[in-house]
Every structure is written in structure tokens, then in C-alpha cells.
Amino acid sequence: xxxxxxxxxxxxxxxxxxxxxxxxxxxxxxxxxxxxxxxxxxxxxxxxxxxxxxxxxxxxxxxxxxxxxxxxxxxxxxxxxxxxxxxxxxxxxxxxxxxxxxxxxxxxxx
Amino acid sequence: xxxxxxxxxxxxxxxxxxxxxxxxxxxxxxxxxxxxxxxxxxxxxxxxxxxxxxxxxxxxxxxxxxxxxxxxxxxxxxxxxxxxxxxxxxxxxxxxxxxxxxxxxxxxxxxxx
Numbered sequence: 001x002x003x004x005x006x007x008x009x010x011x012x013x014x015x016x017x018x019x020x021x022x023x024x025x026x027x028x029x030x031x032x033x034x035x036x037x038x039x040x041x042x043x044x045x046x047x048x049x050x051x052x053x054x055x056x057x058x059x060x061x062x063x064x065x066x067x068x069x070x071x072x073x074x075x076x077x078x079x080x081x082x083x084x085x086x087x088x089x090x091x092x093x094x095x096x097x098x099x100x101x102x103x104x105x106x107x108x109x110x
Numbered sequence: 111x112x113x114x115x116x117x118x119x120x121x122x123x124x125x126x127x128x129x130x131x132x133x134x135x136x137x138x139x140x141x142x143x144x145x146x147x148x149x150x151x152x153x154x155x156x157x158x159x160x161x162x163x164x165x166x167x168x169x170x171x172x173x174x175x176x177x178x179x180x181x182x183x184x185x186x187x188x189x190x191x192x193x194x195x196x197x198x199x200x201x202x203x204x205x206x207x208x209x210x211x212x213x214x215x216x217x218x219x220x221x222x223x
Contacts (some may be wrong), residue, residue, distance in 0.1 A: 028207065042200055042214035043153065087152055097143065097166060097207060100152035 004101035006088050008043055011107045012078055020073045020086050020104045028093030032075045034062050035087040037103070046073065075106075083108045114215035116201050122221045125191060127192050131218045133184040133201030141207045142184040144176060145200040147217070153200055159184060191222045 003025045012018040024032070025045055031050035035043035047055055049064035049071060061074040088101040114135045123129050131140065140161050145153035158166035159178040167176075173195075175187040184201055198217045204210040 033211070040219075042216050044214070045211045048211060091173075091208070097155055097158050098212065099155075103152045105150070 003055070004088055004090055004099060006021055006086075006101045006104045008102065009105045009107070011109060012075075014078055014080060014108055016078050017074065017076050018078060018106065020075075020088075020106065022071045022073075022088030023083055024088070024090045024101075024102060025070075026092055029090065030093045031091040032062075032071050033089040033091065033098060034060075034071075034110050035089060035100075037085045037087060039084070046060050046086075052098060078108045080108050080110070082106065114201055114203055114213050116199075116215035116218050117223040118218055119216065120219045120221075122223060123188065123191065123221040124223055125193075127191075128187070128189045129185040130188065131199055131201075131220075133186075133203075133215055134182055135213070135215075136182055137203065137213070138181075139203035139205055139213070140181060141204045141210070142178065143204075143212065144184070144186050145202065147198045147200055157186075158207060165207065167211050188220075189222075196221045 006022045029070055033048050034046040036045040036046050047062035049062050054063045059076045064071045085103040085105050087103045089098040117132045131206045142159045144156040145167045146156055155168050156170045157176045162178045173190050177185040198219055200217045201215040202212040
């Protein structure tokens with residue numbers, strides 16, 4: 001079985017930093033993806049972690065701890081356009097496809 | 111070209127109609143996916159094609175029928191749908207199945223009346 005948990009909603013202020021957590025339980029693990037999805041649009045890729053540690057890409061960073069079944073997405077210098085849903089997705093071992101968490105709806109306010 | 115295209119963007123159909131959704135990519139990807147997404151929910155996987163062969167069917171009703179005519183095209187044939195099938199249908203592709211980024215198309219917004 002598989003279980004992916006992330007907060008349903010978060011609110012943060014423009015210019016601030018926000019951390020969106022994701023915990024997962026899987027029978028096999030082959031990596032974790034973060035996607036951003038604006039309302040009514042398709043998901044777009046943000047990051048992929050398969051090894052422990054922090055991956056930084058501009059204002060966005062993603063962290064993974066395999067032993068803890070835990071990841072977070074860190075967004076710095078928040079902008080209004082960052083208001084979106086952020087989807088954590090886990091890839092199991094073998095050729096099984098991604099399993100998405102329920103997503104975190106982030107609202108950035110002035 | 112890192113784009114996945116989908117047509118049509120919007121589709122309204124009656125419960126007795128037959129229609130098809132189309133998806134195309136020219137990135138040389140050998141894995142293609144159909145997802146269904148309801149409002150404020152994550153995408154739900156429907157089908158996976160790997161090297162033009164159906165590799166995963168997530169217990170989708172037979173009123174949805176996928177087809178992969180070649181490595182660049184993916185169709186979803188619709189027949190006798192129900193109003194609860196109204197959703198955003200997303201196509202995605204990746205280099206192969208496994209640890210590869212999935213590129214999503216813009217989706218087809220389907221309304222069944």
C-alpha cells in the first residue's frame with residue numbers, strides 16, 4: 001500500500017518563505033517529485049529527489065529524507081504568482097507510475 | 111520541443127455521444143499517460159502506455175477506451191459517459207516509465223450533459 005500526506009491548505013505573505021511538507025509510506029521507493037499546478041492548468045514539474053539532501057533551484061528548494069519518509073518544498077521570496085497547488089508525487093520501484101498526494105493549496109497574500 | 115498538446119481544449123457531450131480526446135508529443139518519449147482530475151483534487155491515473163503498449167489500466171470503466179496509434183499520439187475514446195465523468199483530462203509523457211519527469215499537456219475540460 002501507499003500513503004502520501006501533505007497539508008490541504010497554507011497561507012503565506014508576499015516576500016516570505018514557506019515550507020510545504022510531504023510524508024509518505026511506500027512498499028518501494030524510487031524518487032519523489034514536486035509539481036506546481038495553477039487553477040485550471042496542467043501540473044508543471046518543479047523538482048525530483050531520489051537521494052537524501054537538498055536540491056536548490058532558484059527560489060525553490062526540495063529536501064528528501066528517505067529514512068524518515070519525508071520531503072519538503074521550500075519557496076523563498078514568495079510572489080503572488082506562487083499561489084497554486086503543490087503536488088507531492090512518489091515513484092515506487094519498478095515501472096509503476098507516479099502516485100500523487102492530494103496537493104497543498106498555497107495562497108500568497110499581500 | 112518540450113510540449114505536449116491536447117485537443118480539444120473544451121468538450122461538451124451528451125451521454126449518448128461518441129467523442130475522442132487527442133494527445134501528441136514530439137519529444138521521443140516512450141511512455142504516455144492519461145489522468146483524470148476533478149476540481150481541487152490531484153490527478154488520478156487512468157492508463158499508462160509504454161512503447162505503444164498498454165501497461166497499466168487503473169480499473170477504468172470500459173466507456174473510456176485508450177488507443178496509442180504510434181509513439182507520438184495517444185487517444186482516449188469516449189462513449190456513453192455519465193455526468194460524473196465531467197473533469198479535466200490530462201495527458202502526460204515521459205522518456206520512459208520510472209524515474210523520469212512527466213510533461214503534462216494543458217488538458218481537455220470535459221462536460222457531460
